[in-house]
Amino acid sequence: MSFMITTRTIAPGVTLHALKSEKFKSACFSLNFLHPHRRETAVLDALVPSVLLRGSEQYPHIRSISSRLDELYGASVGTLVRCKGEVKFTGFYADFIEDEFVPEGEAVFAPVVAFLEEILYHPLLEGDCFCADFVEGEKQNLINAIEAGLNNKRSYAVKQMLDRMCQGSAFAVPRLGYAEDVPGVSPEQLWEHYQKLLRSDRVEIFYSGRLEADTVAAAFAPLFREGRDYRPQSLTTPIYCPVEELRSFTETLDVNQGKLVLGLGTGITADCADYPALLLFQAVFSSGTTSKLFQNVREKRSLCYYVSASFDKYKGIMLISSGIAFDKFEAAKAAILEELEACRRGEISPAELETAKRQCLSSMQGIQDSPPQLDDFYCGKAILPCLTPEELIRAIGSLEKEAVVQVARTLQLDSIYFLKGEEA
Amino acid sequence: MTERVFPRIGERYFEETLPNGLTVRIVPKKGFAKKRAFLAVNFGSVDTAFSFEGKTYRMPDGIAHYLEHKMFDLPEGDAMERFAQLGAYPNAFTSYDMTAYYFTCTEQFEENLRILLEMVLTPYFTEESVEKERGIIAQEIRMYEDNAQSNVSEALYDILLRHHPMRLPIAGTVEGIQAITARMLYDCYDAFYRPCNMMLCVVGEVDERNVIEIAKELSGDDCRPLPIRDYGPAESLLPRQALTEKQMEISMPTFSLGFRCAPSLSGMEILKRELVGDLAAEILAGESSPLYQRLYEAGTIDGDFTVGYESVKDICLLSMNGDSEDPLGIRDAILEEAERICREGIDEGFFRRLLRSCLGRRTRGLDSFEGICYRSCAYYFDRVDFFRFPETFDAVSKEDVLELLRESIVPERAALSIVRQKMKTP
Known part of the structure; x- marks a missing residue:
């Protein structure tokens, strides 16, 4: 397998990662402004792309914007607000048909880039600032979006756990910020924040499609020719330090299913030598239907429908989450921890290890077929140097059981969260 | 095997309907590492009332979904494990009108395809294994009950319709699934899980001839007539409730x-x-x-x-x-x-x-x-x-x-x- 990724510097602090690929009917790109994720700026970061997509000089309202995208054969341009560790990536994601599939003489890539340039550099203004109506409308939408975090109980439980585990650190600040910080935002403040992003933020662009990197670089270059005053900032995430004493948190809502989350410190981030072993551990422990958790907590004990462990490769946190009946809290917790203990004792059969390796290889190989996954991977690699998927495949292939056992022993459980129903 | 080409969208496929009625379609995709096989059964949550070989059946709601969960059991063990050993990611879903089993893999595609076909064409249910699944499915249903999206769309179908079984949730209710037995699963399987009521679709860089051969070898020769489905009296286009x-x-x-x-x-x-x-x-x-x-x-x-x-x-x-x-x-x-x-x-x-x-x-x-x-x-x-x-x-x-x-x-x-x-x- 090969990832034909070419990296080009377009302007100071502006980097393009271009994947040349002919197998898709869609091409796509993301354009990201990078800076530290902080409570003070979190809601501004979320508002900027939404307000920009409300109207520009040429496309003054959402209807003219949508009409333009319809004309471009149903291209989609959406807002993108992501956190990678304590680094904010805010910007846009565009996804559109390859020029080969539109009638002779028509093109989509160049017009989509031109559209984005219009959105970025010619927003509809009132005086020297964003339109107050647009800002007010998007503020309300943002409040609704933040509050909607309650609606999906599985992700809500995870968010509540992180909030408690990482209190006081930027990692606890939700991706979209806090609802209570939204009402105070003024159009002037937002405009100033946007100007700062545009001028001095680091910019990462990821492209996937049929064009050569040089062609793509040339298309984006005019967007960053003038007015840049790039100020390099440190974009790092301090690793999570588990607390000594186990903390327990319980919350009550009117729900039909309980949500159990166990929080652990891994001590391992993507740039660590142990990182491939952490991936392999996760496969043995929790990914897929042959994992220890699935087999023993779900299949053998019928305790849940889902149980899985996910980790943050920037922060060094692992969360194990499961949906269970309210009265199965103790049983499920004990069953999950028993499987972790089994890994620590080295109870991993050669077949389990082999299966886990195959799963890792298969999911790494699958990355090359998914532009969104590649985008995610290369944007992450831009802030935290790490092995490429090909290197990870090789590294995981040569791991022994001891490496996995070692990882299991490093994990330190420090928090337990349970969301339960009112009658439980 | 016929080949059809669609120049406007840059696609083509190979297709054959086997003597047992199973239609196999292979859609080649160049340059992709992954391959996917998808075996769909024309049987969904709405198919609870039917007559077959002289008998009339009324199954508990949620039975198609329950059956989907139990298809992964084989006499010699769990098919999931065999897929996993070959690096494949298997899964399945049940909708109102379809049950589908599929996997994605990057290697050993044909071995995985054999497991998929063998799994769906081998019913193996015991009272014990059916019983064990009840707790898992109950938790799946509880999860949907807490999901506002499932609630709002299920309630819409409920007021749109008077009798049609689409009024009911795909997975049934925790109370309703208590009645499901291994016998019922066998009855549903026998009526609907037949090559002439299925389609196999494969996407990716594979050898299309081998796919057809494997399907021929493993899909049996059951050609009995299909059951007659009963969705109740014809539905008015007006909602039951506004x-x-x-x-x-x-x-x-x-x-x-x-x-x-x-x-x-x-x-x-x-x-x-x-x-x-x-x-x-x-x-x-x-x-x-x-x-x-x-x-x-x-x-x-x-x-x-x-x-x-x-x-x-x-x-x-x-x-x-x-x-x-x-x-x-x-x-x-x-x-x-x-x-x-x-x-x-x-x-x-x-x-x-x-x-x-x-x-x-x-x-x-x-x-x-x-x-x-x-x-x-x-x-x-x-x-x-x-x-x-x-x-x-x-x-x-x-x-x-x-x-x-x-x-x-x-x-x-x-x-x-x-x-x-x-x-x-x-």
């Missing part, structure tokens, strides 16, 4: 608004109707419609508001979903806008742009292996070839869209389901 509301622990009201449409005809008419349905929904309240702009700017809807056309068997509807403080106001605005469009007609430029947009999005959808597999099978069960969708773009007119709007978006057809925030008790 409005339903419930409360849940959510942050703002969410709604689903539906208008039934007369069932589509057959063959290419189904494909055409879907395009007409999508266009009607977009013209009425899609992102580039005047109404969307008005509601968005007023803060009545947000970017999560969606419109569309959906159909399951003979139940077709235009629907609008989203979060809003004023779902009733949205319903009234939709009705008013439909009336205006029918009176004033559709702007030619708007119509042309939407056609381009729909064509572009459908073509781009062919990047999705999941989408190709699902659509190939779903349309095949309706005897339509979905790869022919570009032809329908030449056949639609504004008049088709107006006719659908005129007929369906009327006050007596409107059904509105709302889930509101739970009132806090002081």
Whole structure:
């Protein structure tokens, strides 16, 4: 397998990662402004792309914007607000048909880039600032979006756990910020924040499609020719330090299913030598239907429908989450921890290890077929140097059981969260 | 084996219907590491009442989904494990009208395909294993019960219909599934899990001849006639009830608004109707419609508001979903806008742009292996070839869209389901 990724510097602090690929009917790109994720700026970061997509000089309202995208054969341009560790990536994601599939003489890539340039550099203004109506409308939408975090109980439980585990650190600040910080935002403040992003933020662009990197670089270059005053900032995430004493948190809502989350410190981030072993551990422990958790907590004990462990490769946190009946809290917790203990004792059969390796290889190989996954991977690699998927495949292939056992022993459980129903 | 080529969308496929009735389609995709095989059974949650070989059956709700969970058991153990050893990711789902089993892998495709076929063609249920699954499925149902989206759409189907089993949740209820036994699973399996009631679709760089050979070898020779399904008396197009509301622990009201449409005809008419349905929904309240702009700017809807056309068997509807403080106001605005469009007609430029947009999005959808597999099978069960969708773009007119709007978006057809925030008790 090969990832034909070419990296080009377009302007100071502006980097393009271009994947040349002919197998898709869609091409796509993301354009990201990078800076530290902080409570003070979190809601501004979320508002900027939404307000920009409300109207520009040429496309003054959402209807003219949508009409333009319809004309471009149903291209989609959406807002993108992501956190990678304590680094904010805010910007846009565009996804559109390859020029080969539109009638002779028509093109989509160049017009989509031109559209984005219009959105970025010619927003509809009132005086020297964003339109107050647009800002007010998007503020309300943002409040609704933040509050909607309650609606999906599985992700809500995870968010509540992180909030408690990482209190006081930027990692606890939700991706979209806090609802209570939204009402105070003024159009002037937002405009100033946007100007700062545009001028001095680091910019990462990821492209996937049929064009050569040089062609793509040339298309984006005019967007960053003038007015840049790039100020390099440190974009790092301090690793999570588990607390000594186990903390327990319980919350009550009117729900039909309980949500159990166990929080652990891994001590391992993507740039660590142990990182491939952490991936392999996760496969043995929790990914897929042959994992220890699935087999023993779900299949053998019928305790849940889902149980899985996910980790943050920037922060060094692992969360194990499961949906269970309210009265199965103790049983499920004990069953999950028993499987972790089994890994620590080295109870991993050669077949389990082999299966886990195959799963890792298969999911790494699958990355090359998914532009969104590649985008995610290369944007992450831009802030935290790490092995490429090909290197990870090789590294995981040569791991022994001891490496996995070692990882299991490093994990330190420090928090337990349970969301339960009112009658439980 | 026949090969069909679709130059307008840059696709082709190989297809063969085996003597036992199983249709196998292989869609080659160059340059991809992954490969997907998808075995669909024309049997879904709505198929609970049927007659077969002289007997009449009435199964508990949720049985198709329960059966899906238990198909992974084989006499010699769990098929999941065998897939995993070969690096494949297997999964399955049950919808109102289909049960599908599939895997994605990058290596050892043919070995994985053998497991898939063997698994779906080998029923093996014991009372003990059926019993053990009950707790797992109960937790799956509890998870859906806490999901406002499932609640709001299930409640919409419930008020749209009088008898049709689409009124009921796909997985059934925790109480209802208690009655399910291994015997019942065998009865359903025997009636519906037959090669002539299935389709196998494979996407990726594979050897198409080998796929056909493997399917021939493993899919048996059961050619008995299929059961007769009973969905109850014919359904009126008018909803049973115009409005339903419930409360849940959510942050703002969410709604689903539906208008039934007369069932589509057959063959290419189904494909055409879907395009007409999508266009009607977009013209009425899609992102580039005047109404969307008005509601968005007023803060009545947000970017999560969606419109569309959906159909399951003979139940077709235009629907609008989203979060809003004023779902009733949205319903009234939709009705008013439909009336205006029918009176004033559709702007030619708007119509042309939407056609381009729909064509572009459908073509781009062919990047999705999941989408190709699902659509190939779903349309095949309706005897339509979905790869022919570009032809329908030449056949639609504004008049088709107006006719659908005129007929369906009327006050007596409107059904509105709302889930509101739970009132806090002081």
